[in-house]
Amino acid sequence: MLAYFPKPLPEEMLSSMVARYHYYSGGGGSYATCEELFCKKTITYDFPSGLDHFTSQLCAGEPYNSEFFIFNHTLAPIFLPFFDDTNKEEILVEMKTVSSKNLHTKMGMMGDIKNKTYMEYCPVCAKENIESYGEPFFHRVHQVPKVLICPEHGCLLNEYQEIHKINDKNIIIKMRGDNLNLVPQYISDSTFSAQLQMIAKSALFFLKLAPSKFNKSFIFEKYRKLLEEKDLAYSSGLIKQEVIAKEFYKFYGERLLESMESSNMARQNWLEYITTTKGLKHKIHPIRHILFMTFLCGSVQAFFNFPIEQNDTFCPKQTYSVNIEVKLLKSSNSRLKVNWGERDIEIREKLKHAYVELLQLEWPVRITKLSLAKHIDMRAVIMKNKKRLPKTYEFLNKVVESSEDCQLRKLDAANNILLKEGEPPNVGKLLRTAGINSGHLSIKLKDKINLLLQNSA
Numbered sequence: 001m002l003a004y005f006p007k008p009l010p011e012e013m014l015s016s017m018v019a020r021y022h023y024y025s026g027g028g029g030s031y032a033t034c035e036e037l038f039c040k041k042t043i044t045y046d047f048p049s050g051l052d053h054f055t056s057q058l059c060a061g062e063p064y065n066s067e068f069f070i071f072n073h074t075l076a077p078i079f080l081p082f083f084d085d086t087n088k089e090e091i092l093v094e095m096k097t098v099s100s101k102n103l104h105t106k107m108g109m110m111g112d113i114k115n116k117t118y119m120e121y122c123p124v125c126a127k128e129n130i131e132s133y134g135e136p137f138f139h140r141v142h143q144v145p146k147v148l149i150c151p152e153h154g155c156l157l158n159e160y161q162e163i164h165k166i167n168d169k170n171i172i173i174k175m176r177g178d179n180l181n182l183v184p185q186y187i188s189d190s191t192f193s194a195q196l197q198m199i200a201k202s203a204l205f206f207l208k209l210a211p212s213k214f215n216k217s218f219i220f221e222k223y224r225k226l227l228e229e230k231d232l233a234y235s236s237g238l239i240k241q242e243v244i245a246k247e248f249y250k251f252y253g254e255r256l257l258e259s260m261e262s263s264n265m266a267r268q269n270w271l272e273y274i275t276t277t278k279g280l281k282h283k284i285h286p287i288r289h290i291l292f293m294t295f296l297c298g299s300v301q302a303f304f305n306f307p308i309e310q311n312d313t314f315c316p317k318q319t320y321s322v323n324i325e326v327k328l329l330k331s332s333n334s335r336l337k338v339n340w341g342e343r344d345i346e347i348r349e350k351l352k353h354a355y356v357e358l359l360q361l362e363w364p365v366r367i368t369k370l371s372l373a374k375h376i377d378m379r380a381v382i383m384k385n386k387k388r389l390p391k392t393y394e395f396l397n398k399v400v401e402s403s404e405d406c407q408l409r410k411l412d413a414a415n416n417i418l419l420k421e422g423e424p425p426n427v428g429k430l431l432r433t434a435g436i437n438s439g440h441l442s443i444k445l446k447d448k449i450n451l452l453l454q455n456s457a
């Protein structure tokens, strides 16, 4: 039992806590500290293992178990959603046990996206941490490969070059306040900077995502549906690879894709993998998933909020309503008489609720007949029985919105997000956050932007 272990700080890397422990306990060599805590000579900074041994030594009454540290203080949560449930479980077991090896390879971190060479820090976070906690510490999101700026402060991350490189596997690196450059540096190209900030914020979103919420097949199924929805797949299911590659490049530009090591499609071909079942067999780096989700939906949040019909396996709650739909379809085809008058009113009432729910989503989803019908899992019934459902259709026709209407709502939402994050909005930021292409702005959209900027000035 350890007499003392430092209290985990918000978003602190476990390796940073270990370094603080090492420092304050006046321990000898770092091997000895690792041996004491994890029952092995070294652990990696991002995916430590031997956590069960470690947590068994914490003072009784401390509410910490191995999962707590894995999900809150390592980089695992950004990688886990891209595995299937069995592999996820295996990785968790590996992190808990002492004998684990090659976790980096298992995580898919040895691919063509380079890991960081040094631990990194944000000068503004470090300064704030010194003020609030008396010492700076290493944050998780700043160590995610390809996160180059602080999601919160937008300034470039600095390398902490004292002592050893990460590759030396010496995780006992305590951040010392007197060893930091606390002057923040910013990227002058505002488009590039906003893109990097989007990546950093998305990484943070994943780090905080409920651990068991999504898995690989859920994400790939959603990609497939979205590609269909966005007309990037033929009705045969074949994917429009060339169109996607062209649009994807246009969406991000060469500079960002180069810096994310994700531009050379001919060699890596990861876009083809991510859009087809090939992706299920390969490990695709989370940064590339972030790029692809944002390309499809404007942000990773919007990707997860995008309402699509899901397989029953992913969402048990829906099984019930899917069954209703199946029953309804059967009955509409059978000789049994369906009271369509009642059915019409029933569906209309459900849609009214769905309409309110869709409007309340934090990130706007375009209100269409399809999105509403899908929201209540009654797409087939509604779409195939137009003549039998006059009241339903009267309601639908009244509430559906144009793409422009939805963009107007997205601008409002984007403005709220920026203000909430303390970012003064400008035209570029509003459009990027809203996921609107600046090339085709209608008068209404321009007016809306002007209005938002005037109000926030």
Ligand SMILES: [Zn+2]
Pocket (backbone or CB within 6 Å): 122, 123, 124, 125, 126, 150, 151, 152, 153, 154
């Ligand atoms: Zn920061």
